[in-house]
Amino acid sequence: MSTTRTSPLDLTRPFPPGFLWGTATASYQIEGAATEDGRGVSIWDTFSRRPGAVLHGDTGDVACDHYHRMNQDLDLLERLGVGAYRFSVAWPRVQPSGSGPANQRGLDFYRRLVDGLRERNIEPTLTLYHWDLPQPLEDRGGWCERDTTDRFADYVDLVARSLGGDVERWITLNEPWCSSWLGYGAGYHAPGIRDIGKAAAANHHLLLAHGKAIPILRSAVDSAKVGITLNLGDHRPGSDHPLDVAAARRVDGNLNRLFLDPIFHGEYPQDMLDHYASAQPGFSVIQDGDLALIAQPIDFLGVNYYFPSTVIDESRATEARLAGYVVAPEDPFPDLKVRSLETPGRDKTAMDWEIHASGLTSLLMRIRDEYHSLPIYITENGAAFDDYVDPNGQVLDLNRIAYLQEHISAVHDAIDAGVNVQGYFVWSLLDNFEWSFGYSRRFGIVWVDFPTGDRLTKASFDWYHDTVQKNSVEYATSVGSP
Ligand code: IFM
Numbered sequence: 001m002s003t004t005r006t007s008p009l010d011l012t013r014p015f016p017p018g019f020l021w022g023t024a025t026a027s028y029q030i031e032g033a034a035t036e037d038g039r040g041v042s043i044w045d046t047f048s049r050r051p052g053a054v055l056h057g058d059t060g061d062v063a064c065d066h067y068h069r070m071n072q073d074l075d076l077l078e079r080l081g082v083g084a085y086r087f088s089v090a091w092p093r094v095q096p097s098g099s100g101p102a103n104q105r106g107l108d109f110y111r112r113l114v115d116g117l118r119e120r121n122i123e124p125t126l127t128l129y130h131w132d133l134p135q136p137l138e139d140r141g142g143w144c145e146r147d148t149t150d151r152f153a154d155y156v157d158l159v160a161r162s163l164g165g166d167v168e169r170w171i172t173l174n175e176p177w178c179s180s181w182l183g184y185g186a187g188y189h190a191p192g193i194r195d196i197g198k199a200a201a202a203n204h205h206l207l208l209a210h211g212k213a214i215p216i217l218r219s220a221v222d223s224a225k226v227g228i229t230l231n232l233g234d235h236r237p238g239s240d241h242p243l244d245v246a247a248a249r250r251v252d253g254n255l256n257r258l259f260l261d262p263i264f265h266g267e268y269p270q271d272m273l274d275h276y277a278s279a280q281p282g283f284s285v286i287q288d289g290d291l292a293l294i295a296q297p298i299d300f301l302g303v304n305y306y307f308p309s310t311v312i313d314e315s316r317a318t319e320a321r322l323a324g325y326v327v328a329p330e331d332p333f334p335d336l337k338v339r340s341l342e343t344p345g346r347d348k349t350a351m352d353w354e355i356h357a358s359g360l361t362s363l364l365m366r367i368r369d370e371y372h373s374l375p376i377y378i379t380e381n382g383a384a385f386d387d388y389v390d391p392n393g394q395v396l397d398l399n400r401i402a403y404l405q406e407h408i409s410a411v412h413d414a415i416d417a418g419v420n421v422q423g424y425f426v427w428s429l430l431d432n433f434e435w436s437f438g439y440s441r442r443f444g445i446v447w448v449d450f451p452t453g454d455r456l457t458k459a460s461f462d463w464y465h466d467t468v469q470k471n472s473v474e475y476a477t478s479v480g481s482p
Contacts, residue, residue: 020423022084026130033067037105040096042132047190058438088130098134143202160220186332197279211293229302234359243313266295302379308359357406364414382427
């Protein structure tokens with residue numbers, strides 16, 4: 001494998017041969033057809049109807065209407081030239097009440113999708129759970145209940161037996177941190193509960209569900225490559241003051257180590273178990289044998305990276321403000337007693353997320369050094385910006401191109417440093433339903449006109465097509481940002 005340049009003036013950075021380029025979406029964010037062909041109700045159908053939960057009262061009822069426009073979207077993927085497409089299966093489409101027999105019409109939809117990808121030589125990368133839990137399971141306690149892990153295992157079996165022959169790469173869960181801590185802790189996501197004890201229990205049950213899915217996938221699919229996708233970040237202290245260092249460690253514990261440690265070391269981090277000791281039921285739901293299931297070998301890790309954070313202890317917020325820093329007024333998790341700090345001069349996306357590509361390189365190197373050398377796929381990376389269709393009918397999203405270029409270059413840095421990164425998926429193929437932000441945040445490399453459902457490729461689509469074709473990226477121009 002050679003990643004070296006061919007001449008001193010050549011600014012391109014070739015990726016290793018066979019590097020997998022892809023793009024990603026998720027069921028609730030794009031499919032629509034919420035009540036068609038026997039689909040059941042998910043927690044997001046319910047949550048999005050709660051007044052004030054989602055900006056402008058948006059729901060995923062229609063979304064990008066991908067359910068009816070699948071062929072058009074498959075053609076876009078073919079035009080893009082990617083080798084892989086990451087999508088998720090909607091549990092309530094396949095098993096409407098979360099238990100019992102499969103809904104064949106739901107499975108047929110994913111069969112058509114997988115066949116359409118195969119016909120176009122695009123590898124399906126299937127995520128089994130991207131947040132759309134069947135509502136009847138939530139009514140029985142959702143991820144706070146151990147029983148949901150067995151329901152998940154049954155559902156995985158249905159999907160694996162139906163699609164297993166044509167799907168090799170399986171992702172059990174997408175970002176279980178969001179499902180547990182945003183869904184049951186901060187209440188920002190469905191089911192909208194604010195209870196730290198429940199969030200911790202959900203954290204464990206989601207990982208247990210991942211563990212239970214592994215042997216099912218391996219027995220149903222001969223050549224299955226099984227992994228999990230985590231949203232991980234590079235969380236740094238705002239200063240070397242011991243209180244800030246400890247604050248960053250707590251954030252790292254909650255966001256990164258509560259997932260990486262059990263999966264790769266077979267144990268939860270002790271500082272986090274101590275931190276949540278009084279939260280009920282919290283991690284008291286752990287039973288003998290659970291961690292062995294969670295720590296079973298997997299074939300790859302999916303990493304979703306968007307932004308870094310700088311944190312200080314909340315007791316130091318006033319001092320930081322007086323010193324001229326912009327300090328967040330509150331944190332979604334008051335128990336962590338932290339505040340995040342803006343890095344002066346750093347650009348942000350429309351999500352208000354700081355742009356810092358080298359945080360991705362550091363994160364990947366840390367995973368290699370502290371956890372494993374398994375293949376890593378960047379299963380999501382991308383940015384929302386305030387795109388618009390200009391008078392010439394084009395979307396010139398140059399800021400997204402710059403973001404992607406910097407981050408892909410950061411992935412290259414990690415490969416140069418010996419990290420085993422084997423693929424990269426842009427989030428997202430299409431503008432879509434961005435959870436509590438509704439349709440107000442556009443992440444796509446394809447513009448979607450939501451009133452009509454029309455698609456229009458953005459400049460970033462062409463730029464990514466070019467990158468995929470060349471299997472290389474140019475050195476980023478703004479790597480010097482603070
Ligand atoms: O849109 C989400 C996706 O569903 C999960 N990862 C982060 C993306 C951007 O917020």
